[in-house]
Each structure stands twice: as C-alpha cells, then as structure tokens.
Amino acid sequence: MNFDNIKSAWNNDNTNDVNIPTSLEKLRAAKHPLDKLKKNMKKEWYSHSISLVLLAFVPQIFNLHPDTYSVYYVFYGMLAVISIYYLNLFSKLYNELLHFTADTKDSLDEIYYHFRLNIERYHSFSFLLLPYVLMLVGVMVYTHYMQKGIDISTALQQSKTLLIIITLVVSTFFIIIIPVWTSRYFGKYLKQIKRIREELKES
Amino acid sequence: MYVKEKEREFLMQLEAHKGILHKVGRMYMDSLEDRADLHQEIIIQLWKSYDNFKGQSAFSSWMYRVAVNTAISYFKKRKQHSHSVGLDSIAEPANEPYDPNPDKQLDVFYRAVQQLSPVEKAIILYFMEGLPHREIGLQLGITEGNARVKLNRTKEKLQNIIKTYDDEF
Numbered sequence: 001m002n003f004d005n006i007k008s009a010w011n012n013d014n015t016n017d018v019n020i021p022t023s024l025e026k027l028r029a030a031k032h033p034l035d036k037l038k039k040n041m042k043k044e045w046y047s048h049s050i051s052l053v054l055l056a057f058v059p060q061i062f063n064l065h066p067d068t069y070s071v072y073y074v075f076y077g078m079l080a081v082i083s084i085y086y087l088n089l090f091s092k093l094y095n096e097l098l099h100f101t102a103d104t105k106d107s108l109d110e111i112y113y114h115f116r117l118n119i120e121r122y123h124s125f126s127f128l129l130l131p132y133v134l135m136l137v138g139v140m141v142y143t144h145y146m147q148k149g150i151d152i153s154t155a156l157q158q159s160k161t162l163l164i165i166i167t168l169v170v171s172t173f174f175i176i177i178i179p180v181w182t183s184r185y186f187g188k189y190l191k192q193i194k195r196i197r198e199e200l201k202e203s
Numbered sequence: 204m205y206v207k208e209k210e211r212e213f214l215m216q217l218e219a220h221k222g223i224l225h226k227v228g229r230m231y232m233d234s235l236e237d238r239a240d241l242h243q244e245i246i247i248q249l250w251k252s253y254d255n256f257k258g259q260s261a262f263s264s265w266m267y268r269v270a271v272n273t274a275i276s277y278f279k280k281r282k283q284h285s286h287s288v289g290l291d292s293i294a295e296p297a298n299e300p301y302d303p304n305p306d307k308q309l310d311v312f313y314r315a316v317q318q319l320s321p322v323e324k325a326i327i328l329y330f331m332e333g334l335p336h337r338e339i340g341l342q343l344g345i346t347e348g349n350a351r352v353k354l355n356r357t358k359e360k361l362q363n364i365i366k367t368y369d370d371e372f
Binding site: 003007011013017019023024028029030031032033034105107108111193196199 | 210269273
C-alpha cells in the first residue's frame, strides 16, 4: 500500500458527518472522565458540607449521654477541619486543571496523576472517618449502658469481646472495601491511560 | 458581548477546520453515533481550552493536539471495541475486488486503522497530514527518533492488516 496515493483522498474526504453547532449552547455537557471527576468533586463538596452540618446534631438526634458530648465534639471538630481543608484544596486543584493543550504525553501524565491523587484522596477521607466511626460506636455503647444504669467499668468487662470484634470488623471493612471500591471505580480507566503512557515510552 | 464575539470567532475557526474533526473521528471511532459523540466532546474541550490558544502555533496544530488528546483519553464503555476490532467485524473487505479508486482505498485504510492502538492512530494521523518526524514527536511529547521508529512500525503493521484483506494496493 502506498500511503501517498491516498493522501489526496484523505485531504478531500467528505466532511458531511461533522456538524458544527450554530451556538455552543446547543452542545451537550462534557463526558470526558476528567470532567466527570470534576463534576463529582463539586457534588461531593455539597454533600460533605450538608453531612458535616447534620453530624453536628448527632448527639441530640441519637440522645447520646451528655458525658460523651465533649469526646464527640473533639472528634467531630477534627473531622470537620480536615474535611473542609481537603475539599477546598481539591476543588481548587481540579478547577485549575488545564488539560488537553499540552503534548499528548504531558496531557496523559496529567490525567493519570490526577486520577491517582483522587484515589488517594478517597482513601485519606475514608481512613479519616474510621476513628470517628469507632468513637461514635463507643459513645453509643456507653450511652446504652448508662441508660440501663450499668457502671461503665462493669460494662466494659461485660462487652470487651464485643467491642474488640466491632473495632476489628469496622476497621477491616474500611481498609479492605475502600481500596477495592476505588480500584473498581477508577481502575479500568487508569489501566487504559497507563497502557498508552507506556506505549509512548517504548522505542 | 465579548464572549459572543469570541464564540463566533471560535465557531468560524471550527468550520474552517472541520476536516480535522472528521479525520480524528474516523480514525478513533468506527460507528457514526460514536463519531458524532466524539466530535461534540472535542468541540467542548477545544472551547474550554480556547483561552489558552495564544496563536503561537497555527490553529490547526493546536486543534489537532487537543482533538487527539481528547480522543486518546476518552474511553466510552460502549465503544471499547473500536480499539480492538476483530477481523470478523470488518465489513468483508476480503471479498472486495481491487479498486484503484482513491476513495475506496481510503475506506479500506480507515477500516484497517481501527485495529491500531490509540497511539498508533495518532502517529498515522500526523503522518497523513504530512508532519515530519520532529513535529510528530513534538505533538506526542516523544523524541524525533522514537517518532520515526514508531511510524515505521505502524506503517508496517497497517500494511500487514491490509494484506489480510487480500486487497493490496
């Protein structure tokens, strides 16, 4: 096959399949994975903000024992400060992303590393939730026994095994499920991008 | 007012260079529906990046870069097959008699291209546009030597694919 022979046909090929819109308003929303990631970030910003407001009222909603309020709000405060820091940092980062104008290798590198960073963000968030969830279980158990009039030291003796099991189950769930979930959600796309990056490196 | 003016200027540039959308679409997507979808996505990404086009390079070079980068990293679940089209799915080119018509040859070329990887498609695309090895390397972010090696391999691969069609030019 002589490629030069088809170059004129290549240049003069019918372009009727291309429909340039008369106005950009007629275009649909972007569907590129990176744009979806940005949209998800925006949605998450709102859902996390609402969740943080609701979590502030957990002691009242669940009628936790007043003795546990200070412990709860120390953990809640840590969760809130770190969540706001992460959310704002990443929202800013993704809004500043200027993809596709660089050369192909740089463009793919940028996409790849931002997806990797986003996966780590999910992991950090999830592991950040772990001590909060364990604390919540603890104060709920404490409240339960206090309402029954059982002394906490006696209660701890009675439910030591149960508390250990709950801690292990919750911790294992976070440590195993979260990476599996991020791998399932982003893994396929990342593998495709990684394969193309590796192909570019080969000579 | 300024945004509308900028939009009009952008759409005029697109109209003048719609051949790029057509070529990238045909290289990367094998169905009309997927192609139309990719055209839209490229236009969106071009518009989002338009503020960064400083005019230091030709509009066409910039447009090719954004279009190829979008096509290469835009994996739609439905179109996974387009990067690995099996011979069975190709429309019986083996039964086609030799046809010196360049348009027919181009159709066979595009069919064969569907079996290339996304990077190989980009290399052939730039080659068909007449870019020298150095420019191909710059667009892809690889060295000139790497671009030369990859182009030679890709041309050979494409030749071999077309040979399987029993439709040698």
